[in-house]
Amino acid sequence: MSEPRTIIEKIWDEHVVRREPGEPDLLYIDLHLVHEVTSPQAFESLRMTGRRVRRPDLTLATVDHNVPTTDRSIPNPDPLSAQQIETMRANCKEFEVPLWDIFDIRQGIVHIISPERGLTQPGMTIVCGDSHTSTHGAFGALAFGIGTSEVEHVLATQTLPQGRPRTMAVEVIGTLQTGVTAKDVVLAVIRTIGVDGGIGHVIEYRGDVIRSLSMEGRMTVCNMTIEGGARAGLVAPDETTFAYLKGREFAPAGEDWERAVERWKALVTDEGARFHRTVTLRGEEIEPHVTWGTTPAQSVGVTAVVPKPEEAPTASARETAQRSLKYMDLKAGTRIQDIRIDRVFLGSCTNGRIEDLRAASKIVQGKRVAAGVKAMVVPGSGLVKQQAEAEGLDAIFREAGFEWREPGCSMCLGMNPDILLPGERCASTSNRNFEGRQGAGGRTHLVSPEMAAAAAIAGHFVDVRKL
Amino acid sequence: MKKVSQVAGKAIPLNRADVDTDQIIPKQFLKRIERSGFGEFAFFDWKKDPSFVTNDPRHAGAPILLAQQNFGCGSSREHAVWAIEDMGVAAIIAPSFGDIFRTNCSKVGLVTVQLPQQDVDFLMSRSEELPDAPIVVDVAKQTVTVPGTGWERRFEVDPFVKHRLLNGLDDIGLTLQHVDAIAAFEAKRDPLKPTTEGAFKETAKFG
Ligand code: SF4
Numbered sequence: 081m082s083e084p085r086t087i088i089e090k091i092w093d094e095h096v097v098r099r100e101p102g103e104p105d106l107l108y109i110d111l112h113l114v115h116e117v118t119s120p121q122a123f124e125s126l127r128m129t130g131r132r133v134r135r136p137d138l139t140l141a142t143v144d145h146n147v148p149t150t151d152r153s154i155p156n157p158d159p160l161s162a163q164q165i166e167t168m169r170a171n172c173k174e175f176e177v178p179l180w181d182i183f184d185i186r187q188g189i190v191h192i193i194s195p196e197r198g199l200t201q202p203g204m205t206i207v208c209g210d211s212h213t214s215t216h217g218a219f220g221a222l223a224f225g226i227g228t229s230e231v232e233h234v235l236a237t238q239t240l241p242q243g244r245p246r247t248m249a250v251e252v253i254g255t256l257q258t259g260v261t262a263k264d265v266v267l268a269v270i271r272t273i274g275v276d277g278g279i280g281h282v283i284e285y286r287g288d289v290i291r292s293l294s295m296e297g298r299m300t301v302c303n304m305t306i307e308g309g310a311r312a313g314l315v316a317p318d319e320t321t322f323a324y325l326k327g328r329e330f331a332p333a334g335e336d337w338e339r340a341v342e343r344w345k346a347l348v349t350d351e352g353a354r355f356h357r358t359v360t361l362r363g364e365e366i367e368p369h370v371t372w373g374t375t376p377a378q379s380v381g382v383t384a385v386v387p388k389p390e391e392a393p394t395a396s397a398r399e400t401a402q403r404s405l406k407y408m409d410l411k412a413g414t415r416i417q418d419i420r421i422d423r424v425f426l427g428s429c430t431n432g433r434i435e436d437l438r439a440a441s442k443i444v445q446g447k448r449v450a451a452g453v454k455a456m457v458v459p460g461s462g463l464v465k466q467q468a469e470a471e472g473l474d475a476i477f478r479e480a481g482f483e484w485r486e487p488g489c490s491m492c493l494g495m496n497p498d499i500l501l502p503g504e505r506c507a508s509t510s511n512r513n514f515e516g517r518q519g520a521g522g523r524t525h526l527v528s529p530e531m532a533a534a535a536a537i538a539g540h541f542v543d544v545r546k547l
Numbered sequence: 548m549k550k551v552s553q554v555a556g557k558a559i560p561l562n563r564a565d566v567d568t569d570q571i572i573p574k575q576f577l578k579r580i581e582r583s584g585f586g587e588f589a590f591f592d593w594k595k596d597p598s599f600v601t602n603d604p605r606h607a608g609a610p611i612l613l614a615q616q617n618f619g620c621g622s623s624r625e626h627a628v629w630a631i632e633d634m635g636v637a638a639i640i641a642p643s644f645g646d647i648f649r650t651n652c653s654k655v656g657l658v659t660v661q662l663p664q665q666d667v668d669f670l671m672s673r674s675e676e677l678p679d680a681p682i683v684v685d686v687a688k689q690t691v692t693v694p695g696t697g698w699e700r701r702f703e704v705d706p707f708v709k710h711r712l713l714n715g716l717d718d719i720g721l722t723l724q725h726v727d728a729i730a731a732f733e734a735k736r737d738p739l740k741p742t743t744e745g746a747f748k749e750t751a752k753f754g
Contacts, residue, residue: 108729309620329745
C-alpha cells in the first residue's frame, strides 16, 4: 500500500511534469484564466521574446475589473480603462486566446464565469493572475493566484515551478444556526487563524458544515482563503459537486460523465493521511459576522461590540487595531448594531452569484432601503444577471430602492467609477476591508449578503437571525 | 532577470504589520499597461502624510526595506513589486511575507529575507536611530550583517531562488529547456479534462 495522501497531495502528484532534487516541482496547469489588469505586461513580454501561447485551448480571458457597470452602449468614459480593455482584445486576437468580452452574456468576474459554465472541475490545477483564484477550490481543484511574471510563464509553457506546500485541515463541525452563512463561516475561520495563519499552506475545508454547503457557499469559503494567508483552499468533491456540474456546457457528457465521476470520487483525503496543521471550529458557535477593522481577521459576531485594542494578544496586533479603529472612525465598546452605514454593495466574486442574490432579495422584498443609504447590486456575471431577471429579482431590488447594474468587479475594488467617497461607510459582501480598497478614505464592513441586505433596510447592522 | 549577489546600504524602516498590496500600489495605478514607472505611486495614500517613513529624507535612496509580518498580503498584483523595485529597493527584510508577493519578488529579482521578529525589531529600531548605518544582505552567504557591530544573522532561501538570483536566470528560459518533458506529459494527459475551444462559440449578446 502506498502512503495515505491528502486530496492536495493527490492533485499535486498527478500534475508533476518534472521533479528534481533542489528544484521546485514543475506543475502542469489545466486551466489558465486571464483578465485585463494583470496580463498586459505578460503578453508584451511574450511579444518581445518572440514566444507564443503554448495552449490557447487551456486558456480563457475575460474583462471584469475595469468594466463600467452602467449602460455599455455608451463609450467608456475612462480612457485608461478603455485602453486596458482594448489591449486585452488585441492580445487575445494576436495570441488566439478565447475572450468573453463585455457584450457577451458569458462575461463576468473571472471566478464566477468559469464555474458557472462547468469549466472548473475536480482534480484540475487552475491559475489566474488574481489572488481569489482560490475560489475554484470549491470543486476539489487546486487553484491559486499568481503574479504577472507567472502569468507569462504559464502562457509560454502551460506549467509553473512550484515548491510543495504544507497542508492544513480546517474542520467546521456540527451545524449552522439559521441565518448564518458560508460568509460567516469563512470570516470566523480567518478570525481564528489570523490573516497570516495560512502562509505556505494549502487548506482542505472539511467537516459537516462544509459538506452541507451548496457549491455557491463552498465558493464563498474557498474564495476568502487568501485572506487567511493561504494561496489555495479546497473542498473534496461529492454528490453536491457532481449535481452542480452535470449538464453544464464544459462538463463531460454521456459516457464521459460516468468515467469522470468515477475519477473524481477517488479525490478524497485517504484515511490516516496527515496534515501539517489542523484547526477545528464548531458551527453552532458561529454568529453572523461583521468586520470592524481594516483586515479581514478583524471581525466579531453581530451581537458583540467593537473590541478594545488593549485586549489584542500582541504589541503589533494592538498597534494594528488602533490604526484600524482610527481609519474606521470607530470607538472600542460601540455595539456593532449601532453602527450606521451610508452604502451597501452586493456583489463580487465572494457573493455575486445567483444564490447570494436570491438570499438577499428575500430580505428586501416589499421593503425600502433606509433614507440616506445608497445601495447597489452588481451581479457577478451576465448569466447571473439574466437568471436573476428571469426570476424577477431585479424588480424586487429596484422596488426596494437598490440600483441594478451590469456585471463586473465594481465596488469590490473600485477600479471603475463605483467607489466610496472619503468617510463613507459601507456594508459590503466583498472580501477585503483594506484601507481605501473601495475608494480612498472609504470604510468597509464585510458581511454576508443577508446581513448587507438587512443593513440596507435598517440603515445600520442588524442580526439577521432575528428577522 | 538581473543578477543579485549582495545588497548593501541604508534601510527604510516601515514598522507596520500586514501591509497589503493595495497600500503598496492602489488600484488606480493598475490601469497602466507598462511595467515601469510605478515607484512614484508606491504607498500613494500613506505618503500623503508628511510623517510617513518614505517621506523622511534621512531614508531617501535606501536599497533595503524593513517591514513587519505578513508584508505584501492580499492582491496578487505584481505592480506592488515593480513599485518597490522602482523606488530603488533591492531587498526586503521582514518576519514573514504574503505568499504570492514573495513569489513575485523572486521572479523579478527582488531579494526577500525572512528573519525572526526580534531580529527585525532590532534592525528596525537601529535604522530609526541611525538612519545612515548600513545593512548588508549577502545572498550567496545567506547572511544579514550590520558592519562594525559583529551582528550577523543567517537566513533561509530556497536553493533554486538563490541559484536564479546569483546567476540572473530567467525562469521561462529554464522551463523551456524541459519542453520535451512537457510534451510527454501532455501526450499522457487525461483526455476527459476540459478545453476552452468551445469558448470561441458566439452566444446571445446582451439585449
Ligand atoms: S470581485 Fe473583487 S476580489 Fe473578486 S476578482 Fe474582482 S476585484 Fe478581485
